[in-house]
Amino acid sequence: MKLKGKVKNYIQRLIEEGSVLHFSLLDPDKISDISKLYDITKSLYNYGTNAFLIGGTLGISLDKLNKILEILDDFDIPKIIFPSNINLITEKADAILFMSLLNSDDIYYVMGAQVAAAPIIKKTEVETLSTGYLIIGNGGTAAHIGRARVIPYDNIDLAVAYSLAAEYMGMNFIYLEAGSGALEPVKPEMIRTVRKTTSLKIITGGGIRTPEKATEIATAGANIIVTGNIIESDLTKALKIIESIKKIKISE
Numbered sequence: 248m249k250l251k252g253k254v255k256n257y258i259q260r261l262i263e264e265g266s267v268l269h270f271s272l273l274d275p276d277k278i279s280d281i282s283k284l285y286d287i288t289k290s291l292y293n294y295g296t297n298a299f300l301i302g303g304t305l306g307i308s309l310d311k312l313n314k315i316l317e318i319l320d321d322f323d324i325p326k327i328i329f330p331s332n333i334n335l336i337t338e339k340a341d342a343i344l345f346m347s348l349l350n351s352d353d354i355y356y357v358m359g360a361q362v363a364a365a366p367i368i369k370k371t372e373v374e375t376l377s378t379g380y381l382i383i384g385n386g387g388t389a390a391h392i393g394r395a396r397v398i399p400y401d402n403i404d405l406a407v408a409y410s411l412a413a414e415y416m417g418m419n420f421i422y423l424e425a426g427s428g429a430l431e432p433v434k435p436e437m438i439r440t441v442r443k444t445t446s447l448k449i450i451t452g453g454g455i456r457t458p459e460k461a462t463e464i465a466t467a468g469a470n471i472i473v474t475g476n477i478i479e480s481d482l483t484k485a486l487k488i489i490e491s492i493k494k495i496k497i498s499e
C-alpha cells in the first residue's frame with residue numbers, strides 16, 4: 248500500500264489523537280538473513296509500530312534497501328528513508344526524513360546533501376518530512392561521519408536554541424539523537440524543555456532498550472520514539488517497548 252503524500256498527515260493525526268508513536272528502525276547493513284525479515288516486521292506491525300524507518304550509516308546499498316522495501320510492501324504503515332547520504336533515495340519508499348544535521352561542522356551535512364538530493368527526490372515523488380537532526384551525547388557512528396559538534400547530555404539550553412532555530416526556519420520535526428547503540432538515551436529533562444519551548448514534533452532515539460525508559464521519554468514529551476538495535480538483539484523486548492508506548496495517551 249502506497250502512502251506517498253499522506254505520511255505527514257498520518258503522523259499529525261495520531262499525535263492530535265493523543266498517541267505517542269513508535270518507529271522501527273531497520274538498518275540494511277545489519278540484516279544478514281533477509282528471509283527472516285518478513286516475520287520480524289510482521290510482529291512489529293502486529294504490536295502496533297507506526298512506521299518503518301530504513302537507513303544506516305555504513306555498508307548500505309540501494310539494492311538492499313529496495314529488497315527490504317519490497318518485503319515491507321504488505322504492511323499499510325509508512326516506510327520512511329532515514330538517510331545518511333544521498334545514495335539511499337528510492338521511489339519504493341513513501342517518505343524520507345529530509346534532514347539537516349544542525350550541529351555539524353561540515354556544510355555538506357547541513358545543506359550540501361540536501362541540495363544534491365532535492366532533484367532526485369522531485370523525480371521519485373517521495374514525500375519529504377522536514378527535520379532538524381541534532382546529535383547529543385556520544386552520538387555514535389552518525390556523529391563521527393556527520394562531523395557533529397555533539398551537544399552534551401545536560402546542555403538543555405543549547406538543545407533548545409538549536410530547536411528554536413529549526414522551528415524559525417520552518418522545519419516540522421526535531422530529531423534528538425543520542426546515536427544508535429548509545430549507552431544513555433537523550434535525557435527526559437531535555438525532551439521536556441524542547442517540548443515546552445517549541446511547537447516542533449519531537450523524534451528521539453538512540454539507546455532506548457527498556458519499556459520503562461521508553462515510557463519515561465514518552466511522558467516527557469517525545470512524539471515519536473525510535474528503536475533500532477533492540478529489534479536486532481532482543482525482539483521480545485522491542486515488542487514490549489511498543490506495547491508500553493501504545494498504552495500512553497497524552498491529553499492536552
Ligand SMILES: CC(C)=CCC/C(C)=C/CC/C(C)=C/CC/C(C)=C/COP(=O)(O)OP(=O)(O)O
Nearest residue numbers: 302303304330331346348360364388389393427
Ligand atoms: C537529506 C539527505 C538526502 C541526506 C541528509 C544526510 C544527513 C544530514 C546525514 C547526517 C549524518 C548521518 C551520517 C546520519 C546517519 C543517520 C542514521 C541512518 C543513523 C542510523 O544509525 P547508524 O549510524 O547506522 O548506527 P549503527 O552504528 O548502530 O549501525
Ligand SMILES: O=P(O)(O)OC[C@@H](O)CO
Nearest residue numbers: 427428452453454475476
Ligand atoms: O539503535 P538504537 O540505539 O535504538 O537507536 C535508534 C536511532 O535513534 C539511531 O539513529
Ligand SMILES: [Mg+2]
Nearest residue numbers: 274303304427
Ligand atoms: Mg546502522
